[in-house]
Structure formats: C-alpha cells, structure tokens
Amino acid sequence: MRKLLQQLGFVVVGITLPFLLVIYQANAQTQTTPVLAPTGSALSANPAQLPPLPYAYNALEPYIDAQTMQLHHDKHHATYVNNVNDALKDYPDLRTQSMESLLQNLDKLPEKIRTKFRNNGGGHLNHSMYWQIMSPQGGGAPTGQLAQEITKTFGSFDRFKQQFNQAGADRFGSGWVWLVRRGEKLEILSTPNQDTPLMEGIYPIMGNDVWEHAYYLKYQNRRSEYLSNWWNVVNWSEIARRYDQAKAS
C-alpha cells in the first residue's frame, strides 16, 4: 500500500486537479484499505456521519461504564463528526474522497483546514473503529492465523497484551495505542492525540483509546487498570477481519 501511495504522490506532480480527483476516487475504491469495516467500505466524508453505537451504552459494563460510553459516543465522537463536516463545507471536491484517502494525504489538503481535519478526521476514523472492535461478547483470545502471528511476533498472547498495555500507559497526554502491520510484520505503536497510523500509510488492525475521556469517570488516574480490563471487551472476530484486510492490502 505504501508503495502505491508513493507512486500516487509521484503521479500527482504536474497534473490537473480534476484528473487528480479521479485518481483519488479510484484509489479510494480499489487501493485504499477501508478502516471501518463490517461492510468493508471506506468511511464517507460526504457528509461524515456518526455511526450508531453497535450495542447499548451499558453493554460493556462493568469494564466500561454506560455514562462514559454515552458521553464518548454522543458528545466526543459527535463533535469530531461535526467538525469534519465544518472543515470540508467549502470543499465539495474533497468530500467525494473517503476519510481514509484524506487522512493519508493530509499534505494535499488546503493549509487552512489541515490541522482541523487531521484532528477531527482522525477522531472520527479512530472512534468508528473503536466501537466496532469492542463487543459485549468480547474478550478471550484471538484464534487462527492472527493468534499464530501474535505468538510468533511477541512470544505469547500474554506478552503481546503486556507490551500493548505498556505502550498505552507510556503515551504521555492524549492518544492511542495500536497493533499495526508494517510490511510483513506486526508491530505495537502509539500516536498522540487523534493521529492515525494511516497518516503514514500503515493500516491499524486494532487500537485502544487512551484519552482520559475514555476512562476517567470509572478509572480516574488508573489508566493501567483500564488498559488491563479492556481486554474483556475486545471483539476478536472483528479484529481478525481487519487483520485479513491488513494482509490483503
């Protein structure tokens, strides 16, 4: 995927905007790996819409409380969505691209909206994934090829969880901790604020939100406890689907 993006970046020089948009759109449909995913389609920016929470606010109790879920989805995520639409309101041509394409090509956005789109577009994309990779029927361990590759890369599932939790605890301030596939290898990394690994062309397989709003009402300063408890609601079937998608890209 990275190679394709680089090629695209190369082609971009010296061609006219309408032609560029055609390439972008083709890219969005055929090359850009969608991040949101039960449907397998890319996340629309025309307009950006708040996806419904796929379960009740209290469905992830006792690990994540209902009030946190309600504020997190209805207020924080909704604000990101509104701000994305506000940022793109004067740019109908940009709205025809997917959220993924726009975030992968931030340097192509008008400077005036770049930071606003990076923050809020990232927030919209990250949260759209976050709701999907959690489930009231979650927890347990991954299976199949994903489980094998985790064991091969990190030594064991437990060591993977430890490293993921550590990276989440070490992220100073607000941000996310991720499992990604870089080239042929699984890797854990963290990003500040709402930055997505997709900004560097890296497909996020799974991520946990370590902004304080994700856990403060229940865990307060105890981020590590939130990180450990989170595994009880992790939706491995959705993550396995994203893993397959990461490998295909």
Added chain:
Amino acid sequence: MAFTQPPLPFAKDALEPHGMKAETFDYHYGKHHAAYVTNLNNLTKDTELADKSLEDVIRMTFKDPAKMGVFNNAAQVWNHTFFWNCLSPTGGGAPTGELAAKIDAAFGSYEKFKEEFKNAAATQFGSGWAWLVEEAGTLKVVKTPNAENPLAHGQKALLTLDVWEHAYYIDFKNARPAFIDNFLEKLVNWDFVAQNLAA
C-alpha cells in the same frame, strides 16, 4: 534533596461552591500531581539533576529526547503547583491596578483578553495548558501541549489553566468551555497573577 509536593493552598472542598468538587482535588492533587513528584524523584535519583532546582531541571531537559520523561514530570510538577495558586475560593472577577492596565494595553480590554484566553484554552487539542505570560515586557496568551510551559520557552508565566481532561472531567465532563468560563468568572486568583507580574 528530593523534589516535594507543596500543600494545596486551599481546602480540597473549598471550591465546591464554585463548580469544582473535592473529589477532583483528591485525584488531581492527591494522585496526578503526587505521581509526577514521585516519578521525577525516581527518574532523577543519583543523577546530576537531583540537586538542581525544579526550574533548572525544566530548562535543562526541554527538547532533550533522552530526558523527555524527566522533562514531562518536572514540568507537570511545576505546572500543577502554579495552577493551584491560580485558583482561589474568593477568586474571579476582573484584575485591577497595574495588571489591569497591562492587560488593557496588550489586548485592548479585559473582555478581549478573556476571549483570547478562552479560545486558547478551548483549542488546545488533546492535553495541555492555556497561559497568560509576559515576554519582552508585553502580555500574551499562549497555549502549550502536554507538559510544556512558558518557562521552557523563556517566558514569564502569570496565569494558567489546566485543560487536560482530568482537570475537568469529574465536574464538567466533556464541556471544556463551561470549565473555562467557570474558571474566569469564579476562580482566578488575580492577586497571585499580580504578584507574578511584579516579581
């Protein structure tokens, strides 16, 4: 000499009538601020930084990738101590005297200063701080991410508001603008700000 956590300059429930619960200070002062002090002592133990002043540690470690943990904890110790002093159960209202004159000179009016400060505090994306600082004799509003502070940038800090979510989530949830308004209307310790200006 280890770094220490100064006492909170008011009772933890003193701001309850003004929008901030004792519970907020149980965590914010008792856990977050305390953890920064503990971490800083652990990170500087048996190093040349252990005997420096907190201010020197901040200036010496800023932008040093190898000392990022030290900087973050040292700056957060300083920022929080400074922040507690910016809050008062008898605070709020408008500044007076020379401070008021300097604010008018720099921003046009106190109202315009408030607008600028509110905007900085509301738009610091993620975790961070909003500040009133003095630089080269002029007052300015700035915002900083995470632990960064005016000291690191060679500016004199006069006033700050913590806009990490932990500063307001218990009292105001996601409504950061309401937290900012409440701070300006009811909590700012202008005497402390005036002292900083005179210092």
